[in-house]
Amino acid sequence: MEKLAEVELNEEQRIDESFDSNISSSTSSPKQIANPVVYKLVRVEGDGRLVPATDDEVMEVENMFEEKKVEARSIADTGQVEVHISDEESPSVEAKTEDSEGKSQGEDTKVDAEKLNARLEYIGVMLQQVKQEENLRLSKVPPKHSSTHKTVDGQCSDQRENLSAVKEKLPTNHSLQETSLLTPILDDSSKKQLVSGGTCVKSTEDLAVSGSSASASCSSSMPDFSRIKGEICLDNQTVRELQETFRATFGRETTVKDKLWLKRRIAMGLTNSCDISTTTFIIKDNVLVRTIAKDTHSTMESCKYTSQFNEVVYNSCKDLATIPTVQIENQQVLSYKRLRKPEADNECKSEDVCTEQSGSKRVRKPTRRYIEELSESDTKECAGRCESSAKHSVHGQSSPKSRISPVCVFGTDETALIPRYDSFGGSGVQVPHVSRMRRGRPRENFMSIMQCHPSGMGMAVGVEKNVLGVHISEQDSETGDRNCKDRATLKHNQEQVVSKTEPEKENVAKCIDEPETVYFDNIDSGDNSECNLTSPTSKYSVRRKHHRAWTLSEVIKLVEGVAKYGAGRWSEIKKVAFASYTYRTSVDLKDKWRNLLRASFAQGSNDKGMRNSRKHGSMPLPAPILLRVRQLAEKHSGGTPVLSSSKFTGCSGRSVLETRSGYL
DNA sequence: TTTAGGG
DNA sequence: CCCTAAA
Secondary structure, three states: OHHHHHHHHHHHHHHHHHHHOOOOHHHOOOOOOOOHHHHHHEEEOOOOOEEEOOHHHHHOHHHHHHHHHHHHHHHHHHOHHHHHHHHOOOOOHHHHHHHOOOOOHHHHHHHHHHHHHHHHHHHHHHHHHHHHHHHHHHOOOOOOOOHHHHHHHHHOOOHHHHHHHHHHHOOOHHHHHHHHHHHHHOOHHHHHHHHOOOOOHHHHHHHHHHHHHHOOOOOOOOOOHHHHOOEEEHHHOOHHHHHHHHHHHHOOOOOOOOHHHHHHHHHHHHHOOOOOOOOOEEEEOOEEEEOOOOOOOOHHHHHHHHHHHHHHHHHHHHOOOOOHHHHHHOOOOOOHHHHHOOOOOOOOHHHHHHHOOOOOOOOOOOOHHHHHHHHHHHHHHHHHHHHHHHHHOOOOOOOHHHHOOOHHHHOOOHHHOOOOEEEEOOOOEEEEOOOOOOOOOHHHHHHHHHHHOHHHHOOHHHHHHHOHHHHHHHHOOOOOOOOOOOHHHHHHHHHHHHHHOOOHHHHHHHHHOOOOOEOOOOOOOOOOOOOOOOOOOOOHHHHOOOOOOOEHHHHHHHHHHHHHHOOOOHHHHHHHHOOOOOOOOHHHHHHHHHHHHHHHHHHHHOHHHHHHHOOOOOOOOOHHHHHHHHHHHHHHOOOOOOOOHHHHHOOOOOOHHHHHHOOO
8 A cells, every 4th residue: 555655645746856847737628527536635825835744644545446446437437538539639639738737726636537547548548559469460451540540640650669658658557546446347257458478577467466455445356377387287186276267367266176167267367268178288378388288379379369459458448448349349259348347256156267258249148948848858758848838828718638749639549639720821721729839930830730530530641732832831931830930849749740740741731832943052951851741752851840941032022132132131021032931031031141141152162972871752942043142141241342243154154034934 | 129159 | 749948
């Protein structure tokens, strides 16, 4: 604490010295929040001079840190810092700082805030530059220049100079002073980001200092890399040592006893990467060395680099009260929530080491429910199924009987049958009605039943092809699709059906109602490959769930929809292009597009394997469409837009639409 | 509700 | 195709 006091004194003295300079308070911004504590630190002499506070007064500085923490936090919460950093250009931070040094008592408050702000700006700029350099180094592609970047470029021709400037400047007393500001603001995860893998001696020293001096006011201690200097082989460490190292790395205790876990966490922290696939770790000067490396692709390089980068960021951030903008822009993928939610829930937070760097992909929690459901249905057989179907039941029919699979209707237990029958698609065929709740394709279920008991269903099958197909495809879905919503139940049915009857039946029935010729994807085949009345063979038929094969026209609609609205606007596309296709949901479109992408690129790279994998019965996707898909994908991935590609790219010169006719 | 992703 | 989480 003595040191802190000294620092504060120095600050005040500086004010004192530069007192004579004129102030231009015009630069004051709304973010400048007066800090009342400052008043206690200076006195105004008769001539108006500011004099340092006495020792007793200085003691109060300690409180100020608390105040500042709050203040800085509030700044972060309102997002003002972002605005500040990105919008305001700072022609000369230093000059500004000097100019704005206080003159009178009234200005004093402003002075402090001014300095802080100036520093914020300065650091913001620096961080921008750091980031910029990062981008330059990581990729040849020039980074997108934000307004701030332009400003920076204008004033600083050489970024490296500024980088070094950061280093030189930061270890001064300011950084010391404000490290304590930073600490509580950054939560654990962000600290990890910043701290992990500091290879610089200075950073280590700073950390040590700040760790000791600021610990009084900070709940969580700072990492101490001095402990992990030199070469460390994690494998040789005991659990206790590993915990020690963990603490040195992440700046917090852990009670985890699992060696491997600890090693992995430490390694992750030091490399700032979750790509730790080895079991043996050696750490040398904070850089992870892999002795058993599975992925050798310049891991060391990247590790080292990120370490250095993070160190710079960290040093910079020490001087910056809050750094949301910079953090976010640095692809460190620190979410806003994290930065704005400083409460540190310790332990287990390190889990985030991994997720936080996973890039821009949306992060998902594990879906335990799905897992539970699956395992349950697997193990508990019928009981599990009943439960899950109950969960999905819209009607809320709680009676177990109501949930009995339709097959039971024709099975041994007639009494368990659902008493209700629905008219199916106006065909006059009565179908057993189960819980209407899933968006499933009823006809499969229905058909399979039909096939199993043609006699029971009477007339049907023959007529089906002509009549039912149309009805179902055009108007069913809403009623029919709800027919059997529970997949588990449906599966169950099918399995039972299969076990009792010929496996092909379902398959045959399934394709009856296809209004158009069905093509088959190149990739996502497995499901619909055999829609073929004449060759009802394969084993796949047994396993298939309700599946509506995509027709070529559908695919084309989809592709054009994507071309028009862009991939991702599935609901739009669905509304416009698939309005009449009630059985295609936006999710289906999305899935299909995903498959199309895969197909198109697969074809581009090697079409042989694909060709081999393709079964003879299936019709491949027309090349022009795949091409179009690929182009759309490229276009959307940031490439240069391709104009009316479909017209020119067809192998045969036909447009996609024309090509289509050949398949209908 | 819609979108993105995993299974 | 299904399911779920995130937005």
